Amino acid sequence: MEELFEGLLNDHLGFVFWAAVAFVLLLILLAKFAWKPIMAAISERERSIEDALLKAEAAKEEMARLTNENEQLLKQARAERDLILNEARKIKDQIVGEAKAQANAEGARMIEQARIEINSQKAVALADVKNQVASLSVEIAEKLLRKQLADQQAQDAMVADLLKEVSVK
Amino acid sequence: MDFRHILNSKKTLLSVILGVFFTLTTCKTFAIQGENGTTEAKNAEQEAFNPTTAILEHIGDSHYWHVGGETSIPLPVILFTDKGMEMFSASEFHHGTEAHQGKYYTYKLVEDKIRVVNAGGEVDKEASKHIYDFSITKNVVALWIAGIILLIIFFSVAAAYRKRAGKAPKGLQSFIEPVIMFVRDEIARPNIGYRYERYMPILLTIFFFIWVNNLLGLIPLFPGGANVTGNILMTFVLSFIVMLVVNFSANKYYWKHIFMPPVPVWLYPIMIPVELIGVISRPFALMIRLYANISAGHIIVLSLIALIFIFKSMWVSLVSVPFVLFMDVLELLVAFLQAFIFTMLTALFIGTAVEEHHH
Numbered sequence: 001m002e003e004l005f006e007g008l009l010n011d012h013l014g015f016v017f018w019a020a021v022a023f024v025l026l027l028i029l030l031a032k033f034a035w036k037p038i039m040a041a042i043s044e045r046e047r048s049i050e051d052a053l054l055k056a057e058a059a060k061e062e063m064a065r066l067t068n069e070n071e072q073l074l075k076q077a078r079a080e081r082d083l084i085l086n087e088a089r090k091i092k093d094q095i096v097g098e099a100k101a102q103a104n105a106e107g108a109r110m111i112e113q114a115r116i117e118i119n120s121q122k123a124v125a126l127a128d129v130k131n132q133v134a135s136l137s138v139e140i141a142e143k144l145l146r147k148q149l150a151d152q153q154a155q156d157a158m159v160a161d162l163l164k165e166v167s168v169k
Numbered sequence: 170m171d172f173r174h175i176l177n178s179k180k181t182l183l184s185v186i187l188g189v190f191f192t193l194t195t196c197k198t199f200a201i202q203g204e205n206g207t208t209e210a211k212n213a214e215q216e217a218f219n220p221t222t223a224i225l226e227h228i229g230d231s232h233y234w235h236v237g238g239e240t241s242i243p244l245p246v247i248l249f250t251d252k253g254m255e256m257f258s259a260s261e262f263h264h265g266t267e268a269h270q271g272k273y274y275t276y277k278l279v280e281d282k283i284r285v286v287n288a289g290g291e292v293d294k295e296a297s298k299h300i301y302d303f304s305i306t307k308n309v310v311a312l313w314i315a316g317i318i319l320l321i322i323f324f325s326v327a328a329a330y331r332k333r334a335g336k337a338p339k340g341l342q343s344f345i346e347p348v349i350m351f352v353r354d355e356i357a358r359p360n361i362g363y364r365y366e367r368y369m370p371i372l373l374t375i376f377f378f379i380w381v382n383n384l385l386g387l388i389p390l391f392p393g394g395a396n397v398t399g400n401i402l403m404t405f406v407l408s409f410i411v412m413l414v415v416n417f418s419a420n421k422y423y424w425k426h427i428f429m430p431p432v433p434v435w436l437y438p439i440m441i442p443v444e445l446i447g448v449i450s451r452p453f454a455l456m457i458r459l460y461a462n463i464s465a466g467h468i469i470v471l472s473l474i475a476l477i478f479i480f481k482s483m484w485v486s487l488v489s490v491p492f493v494l495f496m497d498v499l500e501l502l503v504a505f506l507q508a509f510i511f512t513m514l515t516a517l518f519i520g521t522a523v524e525e526h527h528h
Contacts, residue, residue: 006294007282007284007297007298009301010297010298010300010301010302011282011283011302012302012402013301013302013303014247014301014302014303014304014306015230015306015308015309015400015402015403016402016405016406017303018303018305018309018312019308019309019312019402019403019406020406020409020410022309022312022313022316023374023378023406023407023410024410025316026316026319026320026374026378027370027371027374029320030319030320030323030370030373030374031370031371031374033323033324033327034320034323034324034326034327035323035369035370035373035374036370037327037330037331038323038326038327038330038349039349039353039366039369041330041331041334042330042346042349042350042353044334044335045334045335048335
């Protein structure tokens with residue numbers, strides 16, 4: 001056993017030293033001049049790719065949103081147009097109906113007025129006719145009386161009659 | 170860039186890959202043969218080929234880097250002795266056959282280890298204890314090569330990120346990025362949680378360091394072929410650093426769990442030592458796992474090649490070379506897998522250390 005380890009340090013310490021120096025030197029040089037820029041470049045590129053992907057995704061979403069919005073707007077506009085048309089139709093119907101009703105009412109009113117007018121005219125005419133008939137009758141009666149009471153006797157007889165009637169009472 | 174179309178043809182590419190594979194496996198064969206040849210040259214009456222020594226030599230560290238055939242590159246020897254520092258080329262040892270007279274002592278390579286010898290050529294054990302071997306060995310050079318490759322790759326990738334900020338990755342960058350993302354999303358984030366960013370540098374460095382060293386170890390030719398991640402000292406250094414990182418980033422809940430575990434007080438004398446052993450044993454397991462896996466792969470490949478020399482027949486290669494090819498492809502997977510497991514467990518340990526308890 002001792003034989004195996006004899007001169008171990010004497011023979012091999014040198015190689016351990018050189019190996020350690022070489023590896024540590026390599027580690028320092030590579031870390032400073034290779035790994036640092038390489039890792040930085042890789043992560044930078046990864047970040048930029050991820051960024052670009054995210055942006056593309058966002059753009060796609062934005063696009064979809066815009067399309068959606070447009071469609072929404074279009075739909076809304078169409079609905080509004082329909083609404084306005086409907087309303088206009090309704091208003092038209094209403095106006096026409098109203099006008100019709102008004103015309104009917106006006107006609108009825110005018111007819112009524114005409115009838116009233118006719119009636120009143122008729123009444124006036126009738127009254128006129130009645131007056132004329134009355135005055136004609138009176139004229140006729142006067143003429144008759146005048147003719148009957150032309151002699152004195154008839155007048156006395158009549159007065160006597162009238163007086164008789166008064167004394168009875 | 171006028172020649173790109175050559176590589177664009179799938180057929181050409183496939184045959185190039187196959188060609189490289191076969192060349193490399195053959196080179197491995199020559200390497201063992203060469204090594205064997207030199208030892209035989211040294212001792213003419215030496216015993217037959219010993220696969221154990223040959224394999225252990227191949228997976229071990231060395232003061233030479235064997236390139237092919239009889240050629241090896243001698244590497245610089247640096248020694249810290251009690252009298253001062255010494256530096257000379259390993260070629261002075263002439264593959265261990267000759268002693269080198271240094272400034273303070275006389276040195277000799279014994280089984281690729283530096284020992285002090287006295288005037289009579291005997292190993293002086295007492296004096297050898299004062300010698301510390303800080304040589305630039307094969308594994309150290311391989312480590313540097315791996316480090317330089319990593320620096321080149323990742324500095325250029327970092328430059329590409331700066332130049333093409335915010336754009337899609339291109340070229341090498343597009344090969345590396347998924348791996349970095351894998352470490353981040355499959356290893357760091359699920360195990361550590363939202364604090365993962367602080368630990369990304371250490372995790373990425375560990376991952377790519379192990380992976381590249383594993384892959385270089387699979388190449389049998391000069392710039393590769395060293396068994397760096399299959400060296401227990403290397404894995405010791407890695408897991409020691411992991412241990413430091415884990416324990417220095419640990420929060421109060423982690424320490425509370427160790428020193429005041431939620432068990433009856435009379436169990437504390439058992440629980441606290443167990444928890445303390447756990448602090449050491451987790452990185453220890455990391456160290457052993459990586460070392461054993463990578464070494465095992467190398468040993469299997471080398472054993473299959475060694476079969477040719479054991480049977481002393483060229484025809485065995487008809488069996489062992491396809492098997493070596495299969496193992497090499499498997500090792501490509503293992504190279505990635507072990508890097509992944511090491512990093513994964515590191516992240517897991519860090520995760521348990523920084524975890525917040527809400528009760």
